[in-house]
Amino acid sequence: MVMKPRIKRLDEIIDKMVNVVEDSKDEIFYISEDAREEYERLVIELNETKDKVLKHIKAEKELSKKVQTSKRHLSEVSKSFDRYSEEEIREVYEVTHNLQTKLIMLREKERNLRLKRDDLERRLIGLENTINRADGLVGKVSIILQYLNEDFQQVNEILKEAKEKHKFGLKIIEAQEEERRKISREIHDGPAQMLANILLRSEIVERTAREESLLIAVAEIKNVRQLIKQSLQDVRRIIYDLRPMTLDDLGLIPTLNKYLSTTAEFHEVSIDFTEFGTEKRLEPECEVVLFRLIQEAVQNSIKHADASHIHVKIEITKNHIIAVVTDNGKGFDPSIQKDDSFGIIGMKERVDLFGGKLVIQSKVNKGTKVIIRIPNQ
Ligand SMILES: Nc1ncnc2c1ncn2[C@@H]1O[C@H](COP(=O)(O)OP(=O)(O)OP(=O)(O)O)[C@@H](O)[C@H]1O
Ligand SMILES: [Mg+2]
Incomplete structure (x- = not known):
């Protein structure tokens, strides 16, 4: 009686747990998919950045050569005031200065690109960890689901058995009561009534013997004996039903x-x-x-x-x-x-x-x- 709602409630709890765990599994799967997409995107970005770094290194080399040449030219021009006009000297100076500024900017860009590359590499390692952890979690969650779905089924079966045993226990108590009721009714209707009857009849026998004739009393004793015989049979049958001796x-x-x-x-x-x-x-x-x-x-x-x-x-x-x-x-x-x-x-x-x-x-x-x-x- 008490077990039924308990089993139902346990079923509901397990169902809810299965739903929550299944949702979590889906969530972990989505996180892992997002991380994978992000990973692929970052790999492309990293390759592009690496390419850019290489290109910048090359450009920097060429530009620094140009700066050297320009500097040399400027120092030559600066030394020979007589051969070059002031205008020409300033022009060379400006070209050199522009080239130097370009080189500084290029180096700054290259430095930033390297920083970006390092950052991308770090993020990729982080994502790789996330993906591996998510995959591991999906595996573990699948095992939990298996436990919930299969092993808890067994728990249910055990509970069902316990419920049957419980019902059986109650039935035993009921059966014992029923048995007692039956025996008391049988004794009441059979031997008890007969004994009362025998008591009454024996009193009659006594009175008959005293007040009437002995012969009638003896005949009555025969009837009483018949009653005693029947009672004995009844009592024996009841005893046999209880437990055959x-x-x-x-x-x-x-x-x-x-x-x-x-x-x-x-x-x-x-x-x-x-x-x-x-x-x-x-x-x-x-x-x-x-x-x-x-x-x-x-x-x-x-x-x-x-x-x-x-x-x-x-x-x-x-x-x-x-x-x-x-x-x-x-x-x-x-x-x-x-x-x-x-x-x-x-x-x-x-x-x-x-x-x-x-x-x-x-x-x-x-x-x-x-x-x-x-x-x-
Ligand atoms: N030999 C059989 N031939 C046909 N049906 C049977 C036989 N034994 C059992 N059954 C069927 O199986 C059911 C269950 O039997 P079981 O002994 O468990 O209970 P019951 O005899 O109905 O009641 P109880 O034994 O608790 O007084 C019976 O009600 C009957 O339908
Ligand atoms: Mg039976």
């Missing part, structure tokens, strides 16, 4: 024999019982569990299968105890779990507790075979 006293096989023959007679169905290797008694708890398992399988065949024939086989080997209950009834689909049915779940639980295995083979209209296999400790 023969199970402790005589063991599993005689108890099964008796149970199967009374059941066959009561329900008018034929039940065969075969046993192998059953000479030795088993552990008491093992005998009880096998009796209950076979009882539930037989009850199911009677209640649900509409079978005309049931076969119960039990085989005890050194390592295993194998019990098989087969019916020729209408069969069913064992993969479908009915909401209010706990017989088979209970069988599974019991077999699990003993480290065994329960297999149900059944097909609609093809009968049912229940195979119980428990290790023989």
Whole structure:
């Protein structure tokens, strides 16, 4: 009852987590794609800048040669005042000065280009790191998604099982209560009422003996005895239903024999019982569990299968105890779990507790075979 919303909530939480993680994965993917595009753009820019640097170096070399030549020319011209007019000297001076200014500007440009190149190279290293980290993250996030999608499914299955066990636990409590109600009703309606009746009748017998005739009293005692006999039968049947005492006293096989023959007679169905290797008694708890398992399988065949024939086989080997209950009834689909049915779940639980295995083979209209296999400790 309490588990249902919890499982639903857990499902919702996992779904939300999966969505968030999937969104993050997409985001990381976009970041990595952006970084890749930026990287490619920067590579082109870096190559262009490198080209420009080379061109500037070449231009600088040529220009500095020109400056040298011009300087030499200026010093020659400056020394020979007599041969050159003032105008001519200024002209040479200006040419040299212009060339020098150009060279300074060219060097400044080249310096800037080198700085840009270094900066681009640094940024490329940074981007490369970002791309690698993003790729690594995408991988990790994929693993997380896999955990969420696959491993948490298992958690869900475990929770589902826990929920079934919880329901089974409640069903056991309900069943115990129901059983007690049934027993108290049976004792109330049967032996208790009869005892009250017997008490009343014995008082009548006493009065009859005292006040009327002894003969009538003796006849009445016969009736009382009949009532006592019936009560005894009732009490025995109730005790047997609670727990066949023969199970402790005589063991599993005689108890099964008796149970199967009374059941066959009561329900008018034929039940065969075969046993192998059953000479030795088993552990008491093992005998009880096998009796209950076979009882539930037989009850199911009677209640649900509409079978005309049931076969119960039990085989005890050194390592295993194998019990098989087969019916020729209408069969069913064992993969479908009915909401209010706990017989088979209970069988599974019991077999699990003993480290065994329960297999149900059944097909609609093809009968049912229940195979119980428990290790023989
Ligand atoms: N031998 C069988 N032949 C046909 N149907 C069967 C047989 N055994 C079980 N079933 C089907 O499987 C269902 C589940 O059986 P299960 O023993 O778990 O519960 P139940 O008998 O309905 O109730 P409970 O055992 O809790 O009193 C049954 O209701 C019935 O439909
Ligand atoms: Mg049942």
